[in-house]
Amino acid sequence: DAGVIQSPRHEVTEMGQEVTLRCKPISGHDYLFWYRQTMMRGLELLIYFNNNVPIDDSGMPEDRFSAKMPNASFSTLKIQPSEPRDSAVYFCASSPEGRGNYTFGSGTRLTVV
Amino acid sequence: AQSVTQPDIHITVSEGASLELRCNYSYGATPYLFWYVQSPGQGLQLLLKYFSGDTLVQGIKGFEAEFKRSQSSFNLRKPSVHWSDAAEYFCAVRGSGGYQKVTFGTGTKLQVIP
Numbered sequence: 056d057a058g059v060i061q062s063p064r065h066e067v068t069e070m071g072q073e074v075t076l077r078c079k080p081i082s083g084h085d086y087l088f089w090y091r092q093t094m095m096r097g098l099e100l101l102i103y104f105n106n107n108v109p110i111d112d113s114g115m116p117e118d119r120f121s122a123k124m125p126n127a128s129f130s131t132l133k134i135q136p137s138e139p140r141d142s143a144v145y146f147c148a149s150s151p152e153g154r155g156n157y158t159f160g161s162g163t164r165l166t167v168v
Numbered sequence: 169a170q171s172v173t174q175p176d177i178h179i180t181v182s183e184g185a186s187l188e189l190r191c192n193y194s195y196g197a198t199p200y201l202f203w204y205v206q207s208p209g210q211g212l213q214l215l216l217k218y219f220s221g222d223t224l225v226q227g228i229k230g231f232e233a234e235f236k237r238s239q240s241s242f243n244l245r246k247p248s249v250h251w252s253d254a255a256e257y258f259c260a261v262r263g264s265g266g267y268q269k270v271t272f273g274t275g276t277k278l279q280v281i282p
Contacts, residue, residue, distance in 0.1 A: 059211070097272060098272040111269075153267070154262065155202050155217065158214070159211030159213070161211050
């Protein structure tokens with residue numbers, strides 16, 4: 056298994072631009088999580104899906120952030136418009152049962168200038 | 169609400185020495201507990217987990233952790249550290265009932281010297 060695949064690995068964009076981060080979870084994992092990691096705030100859960108349905112999006116910082124999971128093998132996290140304070144590493148993780156035993160992707164390092 | 173504390177931000181050990189990373193949690197009942205490791209530029213990798221049963225848990229890469237309910241602790245240990253163990257280690261806690269968020273600690277960065 057190739058694990059959780061995220062793209063792109065690095066993204067540099069200008070303030071105000073739309074950014075789309077992509078994730079392919081492990082086949083058969085029913086849970087998908089989006090996390091953000093910064094030095095100041097550590098790891099923050101943004102949103103999670105169960106069987107492609109968003110269950111808890113209370114961690115999404117504001118309306119500029121949106122996430123979708125159109126099928127079991129693909130999810131996107133979109134930021135529109137992006138701001139410098141969105142600069143962080145964004146991780147996607149999947150899990151077969153959602154109890155906390157996650158497989159993380161390698162992350163997308165986002166820099167908004 | 170649950171919380172987790174990793175009191176050591178940075179630890180340095182010599183290669184071949186033993187290692188213990190501390191983790192304390194706060195939760196009203198028996199939690200689910202985890203240790204993850206993150207190498208630079210990589211995602212987090214699950215080292216081991218505790219759901220129930222034997223309080224001494226074996227993980228990958230020769231790591232183990234012991235759940236001590238009386239001390240609200242879940243410390244990570246390794247008898248002999250290798251240079252490749254240099255990384256950041258995260259303890260995490262989750263409530264055991266229904267859906268609950270996983271709370272990650274702030275991490276302990278491990279440096280291994282020759």
